[in-house]
Amino acid sequence: MALLLALFSACEEIFLREDEPDTPTNNFEIFWNDLDQHYSLFEVRNIDWHNLYKIYRPQVNDEISSDELWTIMTEMMENLDDSHTTLFDGNFSYKAGYAVNEQSIAEFDGDLIIDQYLEFHHFVSSEDNLSYGKLKEKNIGYIYLGSMGGQKPSVIDKIINELEQYNAIILDVRQNTGGDDRYSARIAKAFSDGEHLIYSVETRNGVNHGDFDNKNFYYSGFNPSISYNKPVIVLADRKTISAGEVFLLYMKSFAHVTQIGDTTAGDFSTVSNMRFLPNGWTYLYSIQKFLLPNGESLDGIGHIPEVYVRNSQADINSKKDIVLEEAVEYLFDQYQIE
Amino acid sequence: MYFSETIKPLHMKAIILSLMLLLPKVIHAQVSEGYKSSIAFNLGYQKNYLQDILFSPLNQNGGGLALGLGYERRTQHIFGVCISFSSGDLKSGENDHFTSSYINANLGLEYLMNIAHQSESTKFYLGGVYNTRVLFYDWSDLDAFSFTSAHGISLKGMAIKKINDKNSLRTSLALPVLQFLGRPPYNGIDEFIIENQDEPAKIIFSGNLTSLNKYSGIEWKLGYTHHLSPRLKWDIHNTLLFQKVKEINDSKSLSNTISTGLTFKL
Numbered sequence: 001m002a003l004l005l006a007l008f009s010a011c012e013e014i015f016l017r018e019d020e021p022d023t024p025t026n027n028f029e030i031f032w033n034d035l036d037q038h039y040s041l042f043e044v045r046n047i048d049w050h051n052l053y054k055i056y057r058p059q060v061n062d063e064i065s066s067d068e069l070w071t072i073m074t075e076m077m078e079n080l081d082d083s084h085t086t087l088f089d090g091n092f093s094y095k096a097g098y099a100v101n102e103q104s105i106a107e108f109d110g111d112l113i114i115d116q117y118l119e120f121h122h123f124v125s126s127e128d129n130l131s132y133g134k135l136k137e138k139n140i141g142y143i144y145l146g147s148m149g150g151q152k153p154s155v156i157d158k159i160i161n162e163l164e165q166y167n168a169i170i171l172d173v174r175q176n177t178g179g180d181d182r183y184s185a186r187i188a189k190a191f192s193d194g195e196h197l198i199y200s201v202e203t204r205n206g207v208n209h210g211d212f213d214n215k216n217f218y219y220s221g222f223n224p225s226i227s228y229n230k231p232v233i234v235l236a237d238r239k240t241i242s243a244g245e246v247f248l249l250y251m252k253s254f255a256h257v258t259q260i261g262d263t264t265a266g267d268f269s270t271v272s273n274m275r276f277l278p279n280g281w282t283y284l285y286s287i288q289k290f291l292l293p294n295g296e297s298l299d300g301i302g303h304i305p306e307v308y309v310r311n312s313q314a315d316i317n318s319k320k321d322i323v324l325e326e327a328v329e330y331l332f333d334q335y336q337i338e
Numbered sequence: 339m340y341f342s343e344t345i346k347p348l349h350m351k352a353i354i355l356s357l358m359l360l361l362p363k364v365i366h367a368q369v370s371e372g373y374k375s376s377i378a379f380n381l382g383y384q385k386n387y388l389q390d391i392l393f394s395p396l397n398q399n400g401g402g403l404a405l406g407l408g409y410e411r412r413t414q415h416i417f418g419v420c421i422s423f424s425s426g427d428l429k430s431g432e433n434d435h436f437t438s439s440y441i442n443a444n445l446g447l448e449y450l451m452n453i454a455h456q457s458e459s460t461k462f463y464l465g466g467v468y469n470t471r472v473l474f475y476d477w478s479d480l481d482a483f484s485f486t487s488a489h490g491i492s493l494k495g496m497a498i499k500k501i502n503d504k505n506s507l508r509t510s511l512a513l514p515v516l517q518f519l520g521r522p523p524y525n526g527i528d529e530f531i532i533e534n535q536d537e538p539a540k541i542i543f544s545g546n547l548t549s550l551n552k553y554s555g556i557e558w559k560l561g562y563t564h565h566l567s568p569r570l571k572w573d574i575h576n577t578l579l580f581q582k583v584k585e586i587n588d589s590k591s592l593s594n595t596i597s598t599g600l601t602f603k604l
Contacts, residue, residue, distance in 0.1 A: 016389050016590060019397045022432045030395050038525050181532075203528040207586070216529040273526040274482040276394040280435040287525040 022278035024069045028060045030277055031073060039285045040204040040212070040269055041082060045300045049209075052076050066279065070094075081300060083241060084271045085285045101265050104238040107311040108174045109321070110144065116319050118142060124159070126152050128179070132159050134166065138338055140331060141166040145187065148179030148243035153186035160190050160228045167337045168231040170327050171251075174261060178242025181218075181270075188250030189221035191228050196220045196253045197293045199246075203270075204287055212289065220250050231335050232257045233327040236303060237310070241265040246290070248303045258334075259305040260327050266302030373412065375604040378573070380406035382597020384424035386440060390589035392526055393475065393484035394430060398438060402426015404595045416450040416463060416496075424595065428475055438482075440475040442593060450496055463496040467512055472542055473581070473591055484526065486583055486591070487542045488553060490517030504565045512557040519553050520545030521583060555581040569603040 020026060032053055042049050056076040060069065070087075074094045077085055081097035088094075095101075114121050114133075121133035121142075129146030141163030163169055171191075198220050202212035234251050236244075236259055245264045251257045269286035276282055291297055309326045331337040381404070388398040401424075408420035421444070428438045450465035468491055476483035496510035520542055522531070534540045561575030577595045582588075 016387050016397055016592065020395050034395075040525075201529055203523065203525055205524040205528070213523075213528060270527060270532060273393075273484075274477060276396055276431065276436055276477075276482070278396060278432055280431055287527060288529075 020278045023062045024060050024064050024066075025062055027069065027277045027279050027281070028057065028073065031283065032057070032076075034275055035085075035285055037207050038204060038272065038287060039080075039085070040202075040287050040289050041080070041299055042209045044289050044297045045080065045082065047080060052079055069279075082269075082286055083265055083267045084269055085283070086271075087281060087283045089281050101238045101241065104262065104310075105175065106313055107237060107262075107316065107323075108239075109316050110146075112316065112319055113142075113144070113172075113321055113324060117321065117324060124155055126150070127155060129176075130155070130159075132163065134163075135170070135328065138328060139167045140328065140337065141169040142172065143169060144172045145247075146173075146176050148176065148181070148183040148187075148247065150179070150183060153183045156187050156190040157226045160226060164228060166230075168233065168331045168335065169228060170233045170235060170324065170331075172235040172324075173240050173244050173247060174235050174237040174323070175239045176236075176241070176244030176247070177239060178244050178246075181243050181246045184243045184247035185218070185221065185250060188247055188254075189223065190226060191232055191251060191254055191257065192220045192222040193227070193229055193254045193256065194220070195222050198253055199249050199293070200291050201288050202291070204289075215291070220253060229254075229256055231331060231337065233330060234259045235261045235323055235327060236264050236305065237262040237323075238265055238302075240303075241267050242269075245298070245303060249290075249292075249298075252303065258307070258330065259303060260307040260309060260330060261305050261323050262308065262310050263304050264302040266298055266300045268297075268299055373410075373571075373601070373603040375411050376409070376601050377604060378406070378408045378410070378599055378601040380404075380408075380422075380573075380575075380597040380599030382406070382595050382599075384426070384442065384593055384595040386426075386428065386442065387592045388428060388440075388473075388475070388590070390475075390484050390486075390587070390591075392522055392587035392589065393438075393482060394436075394477075396430040396436070398428040398430045398440075398475070400426055400428040400437075400440070402440070404597055406597060406599065414452050415465075416448070416452075418446075418448050418450075420444075420446045420448075422446075422595070424593075436477060438475050438477040440473065442474075443472045445470045448494060450494060459500045461498045463494075463498075465494055467492045467494045469514070471581070474542065482526075484522050484589070485520070485542055486581060486589060487520035487545065488514065488517045488555075488581070489543070489545075490519075491515055492557070506563045508559075508561050508563070510557075510559045514553065514555050515549065517548055517553045518545050519548045519583065521585065521587075521589070524586060552584050553582070554584070555579065563601075566600075571601040572598070573601060574598040 036049055056072055059072050077096040083095040083098040085096040086093055117135055118133040119136045124130040127150035132143045135142055198218050200215040200217050202215050205211055205213045245268055268290040269288040271284045272287045274282050309323050311322055315322050384404040385401040404424040406422040410418040424442045428440050430436045446467055446469045448467040450463035453462040453464055470489045472487045474485040492512040492514040494512040498508040500506045531541055558578045561573055563571050563573040565571050579593045582590045
């Protein structure tokens with residue numbers, strides 16, 4: 001048996017190549033090449049990845065520190081402006097183009113809405129971040145959906161049953177950082193006005209930047225017996241991301257839905273599996289492109305609201321949510337609902 | 339969408355395990371010298387070395403407990419079914435920074451024909467084996483995952499050398515010739531995987547028919563058997579398995595299992 005073990009060790013040497021060296025240049029090369037061969041949005045976002053190599057590669061040599069390598073790689077990533085492209089060093093993470101999304105955190109306060117604007121409010125305990133209620137002294141229902149990571153999206157039908165009596169619903173997806181696109185589709189179905197082609201998805205499947213598999217088409221679901229077709233205002237902000245934005249793809253295809261707030265992040269794709277570097281860092285990136293029925297992409301653009309409005313820090317400090325107030329005003333101006 | 343947030347982390351492992359455990363009578367392809375029908379149980383340790391560019395540029399190595407269960411019916415020829423399962427950790431990166439988990443499962447069904455003109459003490463067999471092999475590994479509850487599943491036919495040869503009335507040696511070599519091969523897509527995830535993430539068996543058992551141009555491997559077994567009583571034998575054996583998938587994202591795996599167990603006459 002000892003002989004077998006020795007033989008086995010020899011086999012390992014023969015069959016497997018040497019492990020990747022942990023040097024700054026090799027870590028950079030693995031990272032750059034991996035994205036070059038697998039990242040999906042170079043063309044959609046008009047990124048010249050090879051030119052970025054020419055800019056950043058000369059800054060890397062085997063003498064630089066780990067911090068310096070981190071700075072070079074994150075600066076290169078920032079050109080992608082895609083928060084799905086993330087680098088982790090085990091303690092910290094860096095999301096490309098995420099700084100502007102993070103600013104919106106200070107522009108939203110869920111407790112403020114509950115305290116100042118809602119007559120009643122219920123959390124749905126089975127879901128990740130779902131609650132609903134009614135606006136004070138208004139004939140308007142309110143739903144907050146902060147994640148698409150729940151397990152039972154059909155619970156929305158029960159909520160709609162309760163809110164059906166009101167003349168409008170404000171559906172708040174600010175700070176919704178995504179989850180499962182199927183969850184988004186199921187929630188949207190409760191507001192659907194028919195079966196529409198919503199979007200298509202292609203996954204990168206080759207070494208060339210333009211290599212993608214066949215389109216998969218996605219349609220809105222529709223159940224006329226459980227569908228809220230009165231006016232719906234969707235509130236979104238810069239931190240409405242990913243499956244949160246896919247939700248808006250559905251909602252904005254319905255005639256009775258209006259988006260108010262800020263432009264969304266513009267990051268739609270499914271992220272890759274976690275990727276590994278010899279120095280212990282990990283990273284993720286986008287591997288798909290989502291296209292509208294007309295062939296255009298909102299990646300890097302986001303959903304632009306019909307009515308643009310943002311809270312300032314001063315608004316939040318003075319216990320006001322002017323985005324929500326704008327939605328109420330819009331419902332009165334457009335539909336005489338109050 | 340964040341795939342890793344939504345996939346059920348334990349489903350993939352549970353399905354693989356269930357598929358293997360729910361299969362009816364399982365048998366091990368070890369030769370039960372002198373027994374017409376026998377059942378065998380084995381316990382051991384499996385060591386794995388793995389390279390899968392789709393999963394990581396880093397080499398993986400590690401091991402875990404290995405279990406085997408088998409049934410064999412032997413007349414002039416040998417019919418056998420076996421199931422084996424191993425689960426453990428794989429380390430990679432500088433100072434084994436990353437730890438992934440793996441499952442390596444195999445179901446084999448074989449028929450080996452006795453080749454004529456042989457001596458009393460040495461017998462030779464040649465035949466075919468059907469195998470379903472699944473090697474699945476993931477990091478941090480499916481934040482990263484990959485797999486190789488191969489279902490197909492191998493050619494197998496085996497020799498048994500009877501040392502004396504109580505002891506014997508055997509060795510076998512199997513070479514896959516035609517496989518239904520399942521691997522993740524180019525980017526690890528695609529719409530098919532996303533849509534079927536709640537049905538991992540559907541993902542693992544989808545694939546394409548392939549031959550030596552894309553999938554190659556070799557399985558070599560060496561074992562020693564000692565008769566403890568007329569109805570009971572003790573054996574120790576070593577199984578070396580090498581698998582290679584040749585595609586844009588190459589993968590290679592080398593596993594070695596040392597195990598021991600008992601064979602009961604039925």
